Amino acid sequence: MTPQQKATLQKLGPFIALLIVSVGLSVMSPDFLTVGNLMNVLRQVSINALIAFGMTLVILLGGIDLSVGSILAVSSVLTAMLMKAGCDPLLATLIGIAIGALMGSINGLVIAKGKVAPFIATLGMMTVLRGLSLVFSNGSPITGFHSDFFSLLGGGYIAGLMPIPVVWTLLMFGVFWFVLKKTVFGRHVYATGGNAEAARLSGVKTDRMQIGVYTLSGTMAAMAGVVLTSRLNSAQPTAGAGYELDAIAAVVLGGTSLTGGRGWIFGTLVGALLIGVLNNGLNLMGVSSFYQQVIKGVVILLAVLLDRAGKK
């Protein structure tokens, strides 16, 4: 095997793992390989995938964003409150997403200009926003803001089959793929993550890159918040807790390096699918949710260990 072939195989590792797990589940559970179930899996995956796309850019830059779950909750709560107060659903949705972008840009500013480590900066933001979403909602779920348009965003189907969140996910996958592969911005993300000092001395505005990328991450988290709120028809101040870890798991399973500079968005999509398929399959087989966590954790560790071994 030439080094190039080996590298390609390495890159496709997560995809192969997804295929193997899917085939295994098809054999073990007759309900797995049905159109209805697969669409269900895709819909469940979409929230994590949307967040993980933004997280991919953050991790490519060598950072981490722990605040995505709280950003999801705060924009979910505010969007719901706006609608309940009579605001136009489309406007409320856009404001909700803009708030996510704003919170993300504050993360970026604190990290780039305040020189605070991303882990700490976003940990602080995570705690502040979780608190704020409890404050705004007074600690209880917000319901009773029905709008046909809004319900469609997260709960609708195209042709009665394809869930609309899946459409969002595929659309954003396309956008992120294009940005990373084809644009100057994408190239600068890889360069900054690979060697920030060399990138800065080559004229890359690395501060702006940080701010831009964390803003995108916040935007994607808020977008996931809209989808979730729409699907549940209620806004939970405690929603999204732990989602940051699922997103990070998807990114890492997809082969993106936590030290930055290396990775791709396709891997993240596959990583999110792998987690989703596992969840679904274990449910179908009636495995207790306690054991599900154990199995998921083991799979993540095994996948990363295999990845390490392959690189040697």
Added chain:
Amino acid sequence: MQITMRGISKAFGPVRVLEGVDFTLAAGEIHALMGENGAGKSTLMKILCGVYQADAGTLTIDGAPVTIRNTTDAEALGIAIIHQELNLIPQLSVMENLFLGREPQRLGIVDSRRMRAEASEWLALVGAGQIDPAAEAGSLSIGQQQLVEIAKALSLNAQVLIMDEPTAALTEREIETLFAIMADLKNRGVAIVYVSHRMEEIFAVCDRISVLRDGRFAGERVIAQTGFDEIVRLMVGREIGDRFPRRAAQPGALRLQVRELADDGNIAGISFEVRAGEVLGVAGLMGAGRSEILKTLFGVNRKTHGDIVLDGVALQASNPAAAIAAGIGFVTEDRKSQGLVLGMSVRENATLVHLDEYASAGIVNSRAERAAVNQLIADLHIRTRDAELDVKSLSGGNQQKVVFAKWLAQPPKVLLLDEPTRGVDVGGKAEIYHIINRLAAAGTAIVMVSSELPEVLAMSDRILVMHQGRQAGVFDAATATQESIMTAATGGN
């Protein structure tokens, strides 16, 4: 102690790095090991000190065959290596570093008093008695850290000392100290392998020289009976013609004027002018503020005083992006940490500065980018099979040419060069000199910092000499000598 390596071969996967190499080393000699980047010097030395295993070949010490399976074996045989990247732990004290893993103990508790006393003895042995054993290793200069490493090697009873480019980061004075210590060690019977690209140093301190070329043994000579030209011929297998190619260009219009430049604390009162097509050399000792001039011009360090005028227009560049927009390029001193993104391909590195040239509305036109990169690869003779290869797979000289390529897609008005040939072999150096000359001929004004005086003298039109953050004078390169520059650099007149 006599070490004899015979027929050493080593391959990494399909790549044959060493093929049937012979190397001998005798007690009480300083033995230079030379070769172009990628010739196999490091691999051979890593086999000797147990980092790698040879695929074939024999090793005998004093006539008895030995096998070195790991670094512990090598240590037990008294073979130590001083790496180019020093291996001290900066947060620990000097003595803790010296005795790391073998701390003197009493009842299981570190015996600090004994550790301190023994550390002082070993440091005194390498002429570094002034270093406080309790000082943090990270607070020492690079030269002092190197002495600590040598002291550590001696405390491990090293009979063979391998030194990999030991002078690369040292000041002239530190180099003198190092050479004196090497001579002293030699008289005690220690054998030293001296790996370096600096020909002047090799002729000054070494007794014998072995040359590798493309993983094969090219020859061994006694220093007293050979010369520069023969060594270069052994290294590259051909005559390289002029070591420093001459430039035909005449200086043109005034490009860069610097008046009374100062930053916060490193440099002050720097004034000079550079014309189009002119090369201004900047000489001085390590820490004299040479790189700081370039960093201030490029907006990396903050300018606190003075004017920079580029083509008649005052320049206010507070960050690299602004300096680049104004037409300044900067080939940085350390290509691995500042010049290249090692995980990216040759293509991605080469277009990092001027990617906008091949993009519209932020979207890269891959075809235009590829065409431009292939042109740069051809123009600069960058030896790579494919522009898509990782830049880290290239040799040092070719990596450096990629750093130049970053700036040449749009030839800059002013190009700042910081040690442009550091760690580059003889053949690669000549090619980089040609690139510098071609740029100058095309009208770029060049400011070149270099620690190699022959290079500064031969490549510059004029030479700015720095001493302790101030300029000690500007010399005409045609009449300056190494002595006159060193005198100014050390504060004489």
